Amino acid sequence: MEMVQKRMQQLGLPRIIIIAFIIIIFFAAFLQGQNMAQLISDSLVRFGQNLILALAMMPAIMSGIGLNMGLAIGIVCGLLGGMISIELGLTNIYGIACAMLIALMVGSLVGVLYGKILNRIKGSEMLIGNYLGYTVVYLMCMFWFAAPFSNPAIIWPMGGDGVRATVTLDGYYSGILNNFLSFEIGGITIPTGLFLFVFGVCWIIRIFSNSKVGTTLRAAGDNPEYARTSGIAVNRCRIIGAALSTALGALGIVVYAQSYGFYSLYEAPTTMSFTPMAAILLGGASMKKVNVWHAVVGTLLFQTMLTTALPVANMLLPDGNLSEVFRIIVSNGIILYALSQAGGEK
Amino acid sequence: MAENTPVLSMKNIGKAFSGNQVLQDVSLDIMPGEIYALCGENGAGKSTLMNILFGMPVIAATGGYTGKIYLEGEETHIKSPQEAIEHGIGMVHQEFMLIPGFSVGENIKLNREPLKNGALSRVFGKSLRNVDFDKIREDSKQALDKLGVELDPEADVQTLPVGYMQFVEIARELDKSSIKLLILDEPTAVLAESEAEIVLGIIKRLSQMGIAVLLITHRIGEIMEVADTVTILRDGVNVKTMKIADTTSGEIAELMVGRELVASENRERSEHEDENKEVAISIRNMKVDMPGERVNGIDLDVYKGEILGIGGLAGQGKLGIANGIMGVYPTTGEITVFGQPLKLNSPKDSIAAKLAFVSEDRKRQGFAPDLSIELNMVVPAMANHDEFFKKIGPFRQVDRKKVQETAEKYIQEFQIRCTGPKQEVRSLSGGNQQKVCIAKAILLKPDVLLVSEPTRGIDIGAKSIVLETISRINRETGVTIIFTSSELGELRQICHRIAIVSGGRVADVLKPDASNEEFGLAMGGGK
Numbered sequence: 042m043e044m045v046q047k048r049m050q051q052l053g054l055p056r057i058i059i060i061a062f063i064i065i066i067f068f069a070a071f072l073q074g075q076n077m078a079q080l081i082s083d084s085l086v087r088f089g090q091n092l093i094l095a096l097a098m099m100p101a102i103m104s105g106i107g108l109n110m111g112l113a114i115g116i117v118c119g120l121l122g123g124m125i126s127i128e129l130g131l132t133n134i135y136g137i138a139c140a141m142l143i144a145l146m147v148g149s150l151v152g153v154l155y156g157k158i159l160n161r162i163k164g165s166e167m168l169i170g171n172y173l174g175y176t177v178v179y180l181m182c183m184f185w186f187a188a189p190f191s192n193p194a195i196i197w198p199m200g201g202d203g204v205r206a207t208v209t210l211d212g213y214y215s216g217i218l219n220n221f222l223s224f225e226i227g228g229i230t231i232p233t234g235l236f237l238f239v240f241g242v243c244w245i246i247r248i249f250s251n252s253k254v255g256t257t258l259r260a261a262g263d264n265p266e267y268a269r270t271s272g273i274a275v276n277r278c279r280i281i282g283a284a285l286s287t288a289l290g291a292l293g294i295v296v297y298a299q300s301y302g303f304y305s306l307y308e309a310p311t312t313m314s315f316t317p318m319a320a321i322l323l324g325g326a327s328m329k330k331v332n333v334w335h336a337v338v339g340t341l342l343f344q345t346m347l348t349t350a351l352p353v354a355n356m357l358l359p360d361g362n363l364s365e366v367f368r369i370i371v372s373n374g375i376i377l378y379a380l381s382q383a384g385g386e387k
Numbered sequence: 388m389a390e391n392t393p394v395l396s397m398k399n400i401g402k403a404f405s406g407n408q409v410l411q412d413v414s415l416d417i418m419p420g421e422i423y424a425l426c427g428e429n430g431a432g433k434s435t436l437m438n439i440l441f442g443m444p445v446i447a448a449t450g451g452y453t454g455k456i457y458l459e460g461e462e463t464h465i466k467s468p469q470e471a472i473e474h475g476i477g478m479v480h481q482e483f484m485l486i487p488g489f490s491v492g493e494n495i496k497l498n499r500e501p502l503k504n505g506a507l508s509r510v511f512g513k514s515l516r517n518v519d520f521d522k523i524r525e526d527s528k529q530a531l532d533k534l535g536v537e538l539d540p541e542a543d544v545q546t547l548p549v550g551y552m553q554f555v556e557i558a559r560e561l562d563k564s565s566i567k568l569l570i571l572d573e574p575t576a577v578l579a580e581s582e583a584e585i586v587l588g589i590i591k592r593l594s595q596m597g598i599a600v601l602l603i604t605h606r607i608g609e610i611m612e613v614a615d616t617v618t619i620l621r622d623g624v625n626v627k628t629m630k631i632a633d634t635t636s637g638e639i640a641e642l643m644v645g646r647e648l649v650a651s652e653n654r655e656r657s658e659h660e661d662e663n664k665e666v667a668i669s670i671r672n673m674k675v676d677m678p679g680e681r682v683n684g685i686d687l688d689v690y691k692g693e694i695l696g697i698g699g700l701a702g703q704g705k706l707g708i709a710n711g712i713m714g715v716y717p718t719t720g721e722i723t724v725f726g727q728p729l730k731l732n733s734p735k736d737s738i739a740a741k742l743a744f745v746s747e748d749r750k751r752q753g754f755a756p757d758l759s760i761e762l763n764m765v766v767p768a769m770a771n772h773d774e775f776f777k778k779i780g781p782f783r784q785v786d787r788k789k790v791q792e793t794a795e796k797y798i799q800e801f802q803i804r805c806t807g808p809k810q811e812v813r814s815l816s817g818g819n820q821q822k823v824c825i826a827k828a829i830l831l832k833p834d835v836l837l838v839s840e841p842t843r844g845i846d847i848g849a850k851s852i853v854l855e856t857i858s859r860i861n862r863e864t865g866v867t868i869i870f871t872s873s874e875l876g877e878l879r880q881i882c883h884r885i886a887i888v889s890g891g892r893v894a895d896v897l898k899p900d901a902s903n904e905e906f907g908l909a910m911g912g913g914k
Contacts, residue, residue, distance in 0.1 A: 251784045253769055253776060260766045263755035270715055270744060270752045271767035271827075272735035329757040 053325055055378065059342045066349045073356050078228030080349050086219060087344040089235035090300040093242055094317035095324075095336040097289035102331040103250065104282025105262030105275075106159055108322075111170035112314035114155055114177045115290020118148040121181075123295055123304045124204060127213055128192045137214040137299055144291035152287030156280030178310050185306050208304040215302045235300060242292070247333050249285075258282055263329060293317075312369075319343060319372040347371065392460040394419050394568050394599045395440070395476075400454035402435055402446070402623075409435050410452075410623045417568065420597045422590060424610040424631075426643055427620035433603050436620070437570060441478055442467045459567075475567035477560030479574060483552050487545035492520075492527035494544050495559045501526065530562040533596070534589050550582025557589060561598075569593060570601045575609060587613050607636045607643075619643055643847065664690040665725075667835055667867040668712065673720035675704075675711030682707035683891030684720070689835070689869060691725075694861050696882030696899075697871040700910055704891035706747055709837040709871050713737045713744040715752070725834065738771045743833035745824050747840035747871070749817070753824040756813035760805060761794035763812050763823050768830045797826040802852060818849025825856060836860070839871040854881055875906060 049057060070080055094112070101109035109115075122144030126136050155173070162169045185204040190196055194213075197205050209215070221234025249255045261268040261278035268275050294313075298304045317340070321331065324339020347368055354367060393416040402410040410432045417423045427433050438445060439452050442465035446452060456463055458474050465471050471478075485494050493500075505517035527540040536554045538547075544555060553574060560569055571590070575583035590600050590613050602614060610617050611631060618628040619642045626642050668689040675682035682704040689695050699705040711718040714734045722729040730736040737744075746752040754763045768774045769785070775793070777786040794808035801822040805815060812823055821841055828836055838857060842850040858881045861868050872878050878885050879899040886896045887909035895909035 248782050248784065253773065253783060253785075256762070256766060256785055257770045259758065260755050260762070260770070263757045264751075266748075266752045267755045268766075270713065270734050270746060272738040272771045273766075274735070 055323060055375075056325065056338070056342060059323065059346055063342070063346050063349065066346070066353055069353050070349060073353060075352055075356070080352065082228075082230040084345040084348045085229070086232050086235070086300055087348045088341050089219075089232055089239050090297050091293075091317060091320065091344050092239045092336065092340045093289060093293035093296050094313070095320045095340045096242060096246055096333070097286050097293055098317055098321045098326070099246060099250070099331050099333070099336060100258070100282040100285035100289070102321075102326060102328065103255070103262050104258045104279045105265060106156075106166045106170070106279055106282055106286075107328050108167055108318050109170060109283070109286045109290070110167045110314060110318075111155060111174035111177075112286070112290045112317065113174035113310040114151060115148050115287035116294045116310040116313055117177055117181045118151050118287065119144040119291035119294035119298075120304055120306055120310070121147055122291060123298055124188070124190060124195060124208070124306075127195055127208065127210075128190045130192065132213050133217060134214070137217055137295065140214075140295045141292055144295050145288050148288035148291030149284050152284030153280055155287055156283030159283055160276045160279055174314060175311060178308065182307050204306055206305070206307055208306065210299060210302055210304070214299050217299055218296065219300050232300075235296070238296065242289075243333050243337065246289075250332070254278075254281065290314075315372050315376060316343070316368075319375040322378075323375050343372075343375070393417055393457070394459060395601075396457040396460075397436075397440070398455045398457070400436065400439060400452060400456075402432075402439060402452045404449055408623060410439075413454075413620065413623070413625045415618050415625075415628065417599045417601060419567070419599055420594050421616060422594050422600045422602060422614045424602045424604065424614035424617040425620065426604060426607070426610060426617060426639065427626075431620040431643075432623040433620060434572075435623075437478070437572065437603065440465065440570070441471045441476065472563065473565075475563075475565040476570065477563060477566045477568070478570040479553070479556045479560055479572065481572045483556060485544050485552055485555060487543075489544055490541045491531075491538060491544055491547070491555050492523040492540035494555055495527040495530055495540070495562050496523045497559070499563070526562060527558065530558040533561055533592070534558055535592060536585070536589070548582070550585065553582070553586060554589070557586075561593070566598060568599045568601060570603070572603045574602070575604065575606060583609070607639050610639065611636050640847065664693075667691040667725060668869075669723045670708075670712070671721040673708070673711055673718060673722060675707040675716050675718045677704075677707040677710050677716040680704050680707040680710070681891050682711055682888075685888075685891070685893055687886060687893055687896075689867060691867055692861075692865050693883040694858070694868040694870055694881055696878035696885035697869065697888060698873070698875055698878050698885055698906075698910070699888035699894070701873060703889050703910075705871055705873075705888040706839055707891070708888070709744060709839045709869060710746075712869075713742060713837060715744075715746070735771070738767065738831060741832070741834040743767075743828035743831040743836050745821075745828045745836070745838040745841055747843065749820060749824060749843075754812045754820060754827070757811055759809045760798070760803070760812055760815070760823055761790050761808040764794050764797060764826045764830055765790050767827055768832075771831065774830075793830070794826075797822075797829075801826060801856060816845075816849075818845035818853075821845055821849065821853060822856075825853065829860065833866060835867045835869065837869045837871075840873065841870075842872065842874065842877060857881060 071077060097112060097115060098109055101107065122140045122142070125143050126140035129139065131139050158173065159166050159170065187202055188204050189202065190204060195204050195208050197203055218234040218238050219232040223233050224231055250259070257268065257273045258278045258281060260271065261273055261275045262282070265275045268278070320339040320343040321336050322339065323343050324335035324337070326335035326339070350367065395417045396415070398414050400410055400413045401408070413432070413436060415423070425433055440456065444467070447466065456465065463474065465474065486497065501519040501522035502516040503519040505515070508516040524540045531538050531540065531554070534554060534557060538551060538554060544552065547555070560566060574586050587609060590602065593600055602610070604610060614631050616628065616630055617634070617639060619626040619639060621643065666688050670685055670687045673682060673685045679702055685708060697705045697708055707716065710716045712722060714732045714737045718731045722731065724740045724742065727740065729740050755766070765775045769776070775786050775790050776783045791808050797803070798805060798808060803815070803819045803822045805819065812820055815823070825838070825841065841853045841857070845853070854877060857868060857870060860866055870878065870882060882899055884896055885899060887894045887906065889910060895905070897905055897909065
């Protein structure tokens with residue numbers, strides 16, 4: 042019993058509540074006669090699909106920027122990489138590799154600029170980051186509208202200039218990671234390739250955070266004055282944090298898109314930064330403390346809850362828009378909860 | 388001491404926080420009108436004992452306490468601070484609980500404002516009665532008179548000097564008519580000497596009025612001056628209760644610390660080898676723009692292997708020197724370290740020149756509060772000397788094992804009280820945080836160690852460990868130390884030479900055994 046109590050304490054209240062909620066949902070889904078194997082498969086895919094975006098929050102928190110409210114900037118960079126890869130007509134592994142490469146390069150470069158801006162407004166990174174994200178997304182709307190792409194898969198069906206609102210990846214690299222080495226157990230599909238890739242990224246992030254740069258980043262994030270007098274270049278650390286976060290955001294959207302099957306352009310990225318934020322906070326991260334497990338546990342719980350709750354709720358209340366409303370309420374609710382706990386959980 | 392029933396009697400109080408016994412079998416009896424001193428180092432259990440007495444929720448939340456509390460002979464179990472107040476216990480906390488912008492009187496009567504009927508209350512009922520400001524003025528004037536303090540009840544609290552804020556706090560407790568026992572938690576900690584004198588006078592007055600005073604302090608001089616009885620706590624145990632008449636300050640100090648204070652073993656060393664010494668740091672015309680501690684052109688040579696003390700009055704610039712050398716504040720001038728010119732205004736270059744700094748601003752610069760003890764200790768060494776890493780494949784990773792071993796070594800060596808090297812530095816007491824800061828600096832393996840105000844805000848036990856450590860490092864490793872302190876006694880205890888700074892310049896460099904007159908003269912602006 043004591044053991045159980047200790048484990049519960051380690052887990053923390055928010056996660057216990059969500060786990061209990063998920064159990065209830067699964068129970069309800071079972072009673073409703075839903076396809077359980079399908080629900081679990083979907084949850085697994087959604088977990089892998091969103092994990093890198095949640096990981097993108099990590100370097101930002103570590104370096105003291107806080108949650109990267111401007112993740113949309115990274116996402117736009119990833120979209121640019123994706124568009125270029127399709128424009129070049131690259132398919133399969135070449136297509137996604139090209140998209141990722143461009144996403145990472147553009148993301149890092151833009152991230153450095155982003156970090157330089159954040160260094161000028163220390164103390165209100167999250168507020169400024171948020172608006173900067175919006176600004177960049179809408180600036181890019183103009184770009185998409187006039188972008189000189191010519192591949193018919195990208196441009197509007199009637200031709201002319203500009204990119205269409207959703208670009209399908211069918212025939213390019215839709216599901217290429219998900220389907221790599223995937224197999225089925227008891228009706229549940231395991232997206233092996235996706236998992237290999239995202240856990241690989243987790244591993245790299247872990248190595249990073251245990252490296253010299255990662256450690257100094259954490260010191261700079263926790264107490265910049267301490268770091269400065271210890272001979273650490275604090276501003277450089279923050280730029281590294283912002284650049285890495287942005288680059289991961291860019292990479293994350295490519296992985297997301299290959300699983301989802303589409304790139305969503307124009308205004309779509311504006312709201313995309315909230316879900317990973319909610320996930321990593323749910324996982325137990327605070328404004329000061331974060332590790333890979335927070336991202337993994339948080340994304341798993343959050344995405345499982347969203348994926349499974351929707352069909353159940355839709356069956357209870359068969360009304361069109363409920364799922365989206367539900368997602369917004371829950372993710373913003375969790376962000377609010379986590380931020381209101383100023384110091385984070387002990 | 389007219390009556391024989393104690394106002395407060397605590398019997399065999401014990402308290403554990405998650406298995407960690409912080410109080411054990413503590414008993415005390417306070418008679419009416421008695422001034423009872425409770426002393427002990429930080430972490431000895433004083434605050435926990437007061438929390439129990441005051442019914443703070445944190446006690447119940449962590450499993451309550453053992454033992455019994457009697458108030459005027461009756462067994463009582465105080466469950467909330469309100470209850471404690473009803474029982475006539477008043478407490479003046481270490482941090483002021485005053486509302487800036489409210490007048491003295493309003494603060495004294497806070498939440499107990501006298502009310503009178505007004506136009507609205509006659510129509511809408513009692514809850515809309517007016518505050519009776521005349522009565523507030525009257526009552527607070529009375530309370531302040533009782534203290535013997537001249538203070539205008541209508542003055543704005545935030546314009547008062549710190550000492551007077553303390554008076555307002557005491558007056559507030561006194562104004563609660565039923566008060567029988569007043570607890571003062573470190574009432575003089577933030578006060579200047581003259582203000583402290585007044586507070587002590589007030590304490591004596593209270594006792595004459597028949598109010599018992601429980602005085603928590605680690606200033607032994609005060610205890611000797613005002614207290615009737617003293618109880619010394621150490622590590623949560625009642626070490627000894629004595630009548631002041633039967634003891635000496637030396638005995639109290641010894642009981643409190645439980646270990647010998649450092650002897651000034653450096654004295655005799657300061658005499659020889661004055662000639663032909665190698666210069667470690669040479670400072671020429673250094674100006675440091677540090678707010679409140681400006682340095683206006685200093686020339687100073689620090690010899691290899693010595694402990695150079697820097698003293699002087701607050702605000703005269705003594706703190707600016709170390710901060711300037713380390714590049715923390717904007718600096719001009721010329722500094723050479725073992726003959727090599729030092730690049731100014733860059734902490735990184737100063738550390739690269741094998742200097743290390745224990746800052747006087749511990750909270751802001753000393754440590755990263757949310758990181759573990761071990762990381763706090765090794766981060767500077769990691770960042771500057773690439774130590775504590777190991778190769779795993781092509782990657783250079785933190786060598787956790789080595790980090791932990793190193794941290795454990797220093798935790799033991801400096802007697803850092805903690806649950807282990809993984810504990811967050813935030814949750815340590817001031818003295819233990821300071822020890823972490825010193826370990827951090829030592830791990831940089833400096834040729835010159837700059838230590839500023841290392842004993843500020845820590846208790847005497849930690850103080851003596853800190854001083855001992857500084858002195859020992861110097862002896863054993865021969866590292867040159869620049870030790871800045873506002874306590875002349877400390878400087879004389881461990882330094883070989885002491886530079887007194889006044890008006891941003893070096894007024895004089897003295898031997899530790901120079902006379903008080905010489906020091907006084909130097910502090911006052913030099914010969």
